[in-house]
Amino acid sequence: MKSTKQPQPTVFIIFGGTGDLAWRKLAPALYNLYLDGWMPEHFSIIGTGRTQLSDDQFREKLLEGIDQFSRSGKAKADQWAIFSKNIYYQVSDLKDAKTYHELGARIESYEAEWNEKADLIYYLAVAPNFFPIIADNIAKKCPKEGMDRTRIVIEKPFGHDLESAKALNKQLQGIFDETQIYRIDHYLGKETVQNIMAFRFANALLEPIWNRNYIDHVQISVTEQLGVEDRGGYYDGAGAMRDMVQNHILQLLCLIAMEPPINLDADEIRNRRVDVLRSMRRFDADAIRFSAVRGQYGHGWIEGKEVPGYREEPEVNPESNTETFAAVKFFVDNWRWQDVPFYLRTGKHLNQSASVISIQFKNIPHSIFPPEAAENWQQNRLVFSIQPEMSIRLQMQAKRPGLDMTLNPVDLVFDYSGTYHGKPPEAYETLLLDTMMGDQTLFMRSDQVEAAWELIMPILHAWESKKSLSFPNYPAGSWGPENAEALIAQDGFHWFTLPVNGKHG
Structure with a gap:
């Protein structure tokens, strides 16, 4: 073609x-x-x-x-x-x-x-x-x-911390114009990620309810079954916060939380993403204790195979304080999102490899159904599955077939494999073509990189200044440390997982 x-x-x-x-x-x-x-x-x-x-x-x-x-x-x-x-x-x-x-x-x-x-x-x-x-x-x-x-x-990585990112930006901008610099994040090139904007801004049904009045909370999970493999030397100097949260996951959050742009101009869209990062609530020492969780995997089992703990991996310090798991509760302090929690988590050697964004809506204001009819009641949820499957599903309540009124959750699903023929382009295809075309929409601007570093630096400083006495604190093959469950459970929620055998987590 x-x-x-x-x-x-x-x-x-x-x-x-x-x-x-x-x-x-x-x-x-x-x-x-x-x-x-x-x-x-x-x-x-x-x-x-x-x-x-x-x-x-x-x-x-x-x-x-x-x-x-x-x-x-x-x-x-x-x-x-x-x-x-x-x-x-x-x-x-x-x-x-x-x-x-x-x-x-x-x-x-x-x-x-x-x-x-x-x-x-x-x-x-x-x-x-x-x-x-x-x-x-x-x-x-x-x-x-x-x-x-x-x-x-x-x-990536674009800098190791805020100061090194600023120094690199200064060096590059002393040679090139910002329009010539393409800081690549392959997550932004994925088809489902790009469809977030299409679903939000091309459909009259969603944007009116995309705010604190209707949304209960947002979860973004990027979990991996793999460990550090042969990247121990690099990873031990980085950790989950630097490797995943600072770039990939915060960019996903920006797409979910951004205000509508006035057009599809690259800088207009990037302005809106930067606005989100600048609106996010900063952490003090007390907030970090209650809003951020770190973990490090020990030995365990992955799909029937025994695997070593992180500290036994090649090129990893046997007394390493590096986190292989991170979970953080963020808030975006603006009119649209005030007091809506955004829960982010990522980790290695976890139970499942998946990248999922779950947007849970608030409950209906008044139920007319008796308790026995709503035994399997679940709040409405919109789920963007980035991998392993590529789909967008809206979970709703419907009547189960039969003579009595019994409700159960059903999914309205947009499934790439079922809707389109052929394999969609890989993320790097999209991003390399955009580079050749001179389109910077899916690339990070210098102020966005620095704003992301500025947001997470208090957490990194706190974790690096105090050695964790509990590491390793989750076995390989689990869903991470117990404190990560407590982080979200204290607000009355639980982590969402992709369906297994047709049942949602």
């Missing part, structure tokens, strides 16, 4: 081209964009790395990743032959000016061959300490006349 709108000629440079991200995500995403007709007529993909590889060896490596991870399945020989002619490899030292001069020469040769100027996308799939080095060298050593067509894509 040929798209009706395509990017300009593009040179796509991947720093860290031999890494896992390029292999699993970036190459399959770019290949699928090509299959769907979204790539420009003239494009080039240059992978860089320290490993000595020829162009053909690099192409073979990327093909292995595409065959394993592409939503379109294994690459067909004829299609791959055409696509792969646009893939090249350059051995590089990120600190050596020669690397950037060679890239500049390559770019100029492509533009001469195409007889067109190209948009230049530099994707930084490398460790964060290389971000300033690469940015500085791009500005100094690559073609000067191409700077106005340059975009730089930054993978």
Whole structure:
């Protein structure tokens, strides 16, 4: 299928081209964009790395990743032959000016061959300490006349704390305009996440009740069965708050809580998301004790397999104070959401891998039904399931078939797999195409990044200054520490889980 709108000629440079991200995500995403007709007529993909590889060896490596991870399945020989002619490899030292001069020469040769100027996308799939080095060298050593067509894509983590995030923003904005900086969060590229705005702002039924008068509370859970795997070295310096809450989960909260934008302009939508973060109630020492819970997994069982505790994982300090679970109760202090709690939780080695947003509505003001009719009564709930299934379901009460009046919960379901044919685009496909199109709607702006860090820094400071004496405090395969249940139970609620065998948690 040929798209009706395509990017300009593009040179796509991947720093860290031999890494896992390029292999699993970036190459399959770019290949699928090509299959769907979204790539420009003239494009080039240059992978860089320290490993000595020829162009053909690099192409073979990327093909292995595409065959394993592409939503379109294994690459067909004829299609791959055409696509792969646009893939090249350059051995590089990120600190050596020669690397950037060679890239500049390559770019100029492509533009001469195409007889067109190209948009230049530099994707930084490398460790964060290389971000300033690469940015500085791009500005100094690559073609000067191409700077106005340059975009730089930054993978997380964007800073380790508020101060480092501010310093990185200052460095990047001293080289690039904010419109050239794409801070990527793959969660915002997921189909169900993008549908939050469509459901809210394209339907007259929902927006009038999207406020404190009708909504009881909101839950956002991003739970993982996996442990830290081979990321122990990185994770032990990060933890659940930095790895998941500061970026992914807070961005989901912003989409749920934001005010209606006046249009779909990127900065208008990002302004509304920043407004949410600035409206959120700050934490003092007392609030942290009652509003935030941390946990660390011990050994346990996952799907019948015994797994070690976090402190026994490779490259993890055997006395680590790093949290692998975090649950926080937030409030958004504005007219729409005053006193409506937002409960967020995330953790590793939990009972289920799922990303779910649950919006629970208040009870009806008066029930006309006798107690025996409403034995299975549940409050209305709107559920956005991001993974493993992609669906949006509205849970309501209905009469059960029969001669008596008995109510039970039923679901009105929008299921992607049942509604649409074919697999939807992966998040990275959406985000890479937006980068080529110059659309920053789904990317984080500098003030949004800093506002998110500012919000969670009091919690991080409190947790890092006082070692937990209870770690590990939940077994692998459970739903996390008992205190997380108490956090929400003290308000009369319980954590929502995805349906198992047709029954909702």
